[in-house]
Amino acid sequence: MSGASIVVVGSLNADFVVHVARFPVPGETLRGDGFAVMPGGKGGNQACAAARLGGSVALAGQVGRDSHGEWLRRSLEDAGVDAHLVAIDDGVGSGVALITIAADGENHIILAPGANGTFGPDRLAPAVPLLRSASVVLLQLEVPMDTVIRAAVEAHSAGATVILDPAPAGAVPDQLLSLCSFVTPNESELAVLNGDAPEDGETPLDVIDARARRLLARGCQRVLVKLGSRGVRLIEPNDAWHWSAFNVKPVDTTAAGDAFNGAFAVALAEKHTVESALTFASAAAAISVTRAGAQPAMPTRDEVERLIKGRD
Numbered sequence: 422m423s424g425a426s427i428v429v430v431g432s433l434n435a436d437f438v439v440h441v442a443r444f445p446v447p448g449e450t451l452r453g454d455g456f457a458v459m460p461g462g463k464g465g466n467q468a469c470a471a472a473r474l475g476g477s478v479a480l481a482g483q484v485g486r487d488s489h490g491e492w493l494r495r496s497l498e499d500a501g502v503d504a505h506l507v508a509i510d511d512g513v514g515s516g517v518a519l520i521t522i523a524a525d526g527e528n529h530i531i532l533a534p535g536a537n538g539t540f541g542p543d544r545l546a547p548a549v550p551l552l553r554s555a556s557v558v559l560l561q562l563e564v565p566m567d568t569v570i571r572a573a574v575e576a577h578s579a580g581a582t583v584i585l586d587p588a589p590a591g592a593v594p595d596q597l598l599s600l601c602s603f604v605t606p607n608e609s610e611l612a613v614l615n616g617d618a619p620e621d622g623e624t625p626l627d628v629i630d631a632r633a634r635r636l637l638a639r640g641c642q643r644v645l646v647k648l649g650s651r652g653v654r655l656i657e658p659n660d661a662w663h664w665s666a667f668n669v670k671p672v673d674t675t676a677a678g679d680a681f682n683g684a685f686a687v688a689l690a691e692k693h694t695v696e697s698a699l700t701f702a703s704a705a706a707a708i709s710v711t712r713a714g715a716q717p718a719m720p721t722r723d724e725v726e727r728l729i730k731g732r733d
Contacts, residue, residue, distance in 0.1 A: 431464020470683025599640030
């Protein structure tokens with residue numbers, strides 16, 4: 422592949438997944454079942470989602486020289502992702518995620534970054550030509566911040582649409598926000614980005630809008646807040662719009678946000694309107710939560726289009 426309309430810069434992880442009836446309290450041991458090892462990482466997930474939906478996608482990231490790394494690269498290539506920019510670090514293992522999924526589909530995740538953590542900005546150099554020619558660039562925060570910023574600088578300077586998924590949530594510098602066309606937190610990530618404590622229950626929409634506008638004031642162009650079963654909310658300086666979620670029964674919400682971002686990138690790369698892109702992305706996310714796993718749950722284009730047509 423000489424180029425890609427969508428370039429993802431991010432993590433690749435081996436996901437170790439176990440299902441439980443409920444999450445344990447501190448010091449408690451619970452019996453789990455349904456253990457599986459699946460390809461994951463927010464970068465890999467979003468690249469897989471976009472490719473499965475028909476996007477022309479390249480992923481820049483890093484794995485260790487181990488069996489997990491070989492498997493992660495191969496699974497992405499099988500999904501249609503150009504993985505030639507996935508580097509290998511001989512000094513560390515590939516990243517892993519320990520994922521516990523409760524009966525209601527909610528999850529707890531612990532990350533050990535491995536080679537994702539040593540993917541410094543100097544190692545991004547081979548990806549710069551693709552970043553400068555991409556239509557859409559997808560970023561997350563499972564690789565070092567300096568690497569994310571360099572990718573955003575290169576993409577923004579060339580006129581690409583830059584989408585930042587600020588997860589795992591943490592402090593994000595204004596420099597990065599100012600380079601983003603869209604920032605796409607969920608409601609708890611939005612709280613953390615503003616230095617607030619996430620609410621125990623649903624965050625009121627007026628609070629979400631106020632927090633989003635604080636991010637807008639720091640430089641990003643638009644904020645898309647992913648609200649799970651409540652849908653998605655787009656906030657601009659003077660307006661806010663809401664898209665309702667598709668009604669599905671969740672099995673595993675692990676990569677719903679990644680399905681959303683990958684699908685949103687595909688629709689924008691195809692020059693859809695933002696409204697159409699958000700409907701497309703919401704449908705992809707809805708389908709993903711009805712299946713177990715991260716990359717194995719990503720839907721095809723036909724599935725997404727059928728779901729949208731069924732609601733129309």
